[in-house]
Amino acid sequence: MKIKNILIANRGEIAVRIISTAKKMGITTSVIKTRTEPAAMYLAHADKIYDDTENISEIPVFLDIERIIRIALEIGADAIHPGYGFLAENPYFAQKCADNKIIFIGPSPDSIYKMGNKIIARKIALASRIPMTIGSEGKVPTEKEAIRVAQKIGYPVIIKAASGGGGRGMRIVRSEEEMPKMFRMASNEADKTFSDHSVFIEKYIENPKHIEFQVLGDKKGNIIHLWERECSVQRKHQKLLEEAPSSALNDKTRKEMGEIAVKIASAVGYFSAGTVEFLFDSKGNYYFMEMNTRIQVEHPVTELITGIDLVEEQIRIAEGKELRYRQEDIKFRGWAIECRINAEDVQAGFSPAPGKIEQIIMPSGENIRVDTGVQAGSVIAANYDSMIAKLIIYGKNRKEALANCKQALDKVWIKGTKTTLPFFRMLIRNPRFLDGSITTPFIENEISSYYVYSEYEEMLAAWLATWLFIDENLDEGNLKIDIDEARNISPWLLNKRINRH
């Protein structure tokens, strides 16, 4: 069934991203204008705008199942693309779409439910003989039980939220002494984030790499993978930079892991785009971690090396079309890197730094792709994520991609908020990152400073501070402060003063 009008139940860069593919396919797009972001960039890209600025609910509309469905019916959308986050992995939402004869551009409610519940996902993986870490058989209800399980599998262990994802409700426990506190914290966080306090326990793999496989399946049962991405650059389980392919895999392991990814997707009758995440240890063992049943933030790196538009495939699959590729058709060439440029203060523990983007100039060129939902004048609102732009760089090989990335980072110009740029400028010069050997704890444990300190830049900033100090203490061209010969100020300063008033 041909899709004619997609309602995008999302905002920001992913809304813009979906619209660009829909346009290419001749599909009309509708977006929702919210009170929080009435002038957002994605609105200008869409064909139709539903004005929801009258909605004063505290819950963002993108999380409001009933309201989204009502809007879709009202504007006559025949499909909904959920993007990522918000309702993208909510099985009830996918079911509600089906109940209202709206095509949900994503997998079935059943697949979302099974993979979304990590305890069920573990059971399915176990039954399919997928390599996994040892762990509790189901949920662990009490601290006492947690201690018993941990004794059996041996410390360190990791507590995870059953309905978890994105690092929330997750705690590493290294000794029995820590267990009660960590158990409580994980359980509380799980409850607050996912409204489900149940947790389970797994053996903690020390210093793993995070490697994930992109899969695509159609409604006829055909499933393929589009090779891997490596996302070992993380802080508190939040990905900061992703690349494809991974420098850790040889052809044999890559093929093996790809086949396992397809196997687990098949086990839940998966269709649409999805991601199977693995931990990869220093000995080359890999363990299934979880499956994400949505398009991922980092999907562009796969698109750059395979040449396949994943959103287009999602839409085709949702229309009921058969996959147009077989596994042997999926080749990859070159290397791609994505930097998530966020409005965050890296000098204050990556805390969100919302604000208005005054200027934004992103580099462009043959090997550069920028996915953004932000333009000069846009406001990074505290209610939503802190993403400003994804800078995605291509190169013939990793070395070239890194060199291109370094150059491109120097060309980014963003004024108005603090950004994660200093972090990437530091990382792109770090030998351990450059040689491709880093593992997931690296950023938190082995980096002493999240930016490159430059004495020259500090000196220039000191000069500017001094200049401002003088400027603010001028009175009729004289310095008010306790310095003799203050009358002797530069004509340039005087000029500045005159121009200002």
Added chain:
Amino acid sequence: MAKQNKKLYALTGKKKYSFNLPLTETIKIGKRQYKIVIKEDGRYGTYILWKNRRYPVEIILSRQNKFEILFNYVCYSFTVETPFSLKRKQYLNREKGPAEEEKILAPMPGKILEVLVRQGDEINRGDPLLILEAMKMQNEINCPVNGIVKSINVNPEMNVNKDDLMIELSIIH
């Protein structure tokens, strides 16, 4: 007045940058003078031109003699002092001796979930003080010094802003 008084200092806490008055638009490095130009236009906003490169600058804070400058995306904090105020400051610091108190400020806006210490507790560097939830993540705030809990200014479920005082400690030297 003595000649060395025609100066201003920008202090970072670790470093002291001194600038002769009147302040010129040049910085001397080795034997060469490099010109600094402050510019502003619609495309780039405010920036500094130095050695043929454009550097984005933003003034994050400007309060009396305290400045926070975002220079090329990195934040630098300074206090600007005259030779006289610097001497006074150094004198006061000497009089005060080593710090006696440590204030634990909220590193980010969020909600207090748990307070793990009580007033009067003797605690060690690295001990957890409280749990702060921000962006749906629970963050354990650890004690930066050895000391005694002097006062607790927060309760569970309380919302805090960045830099709100949460706990005061008396340092044990």
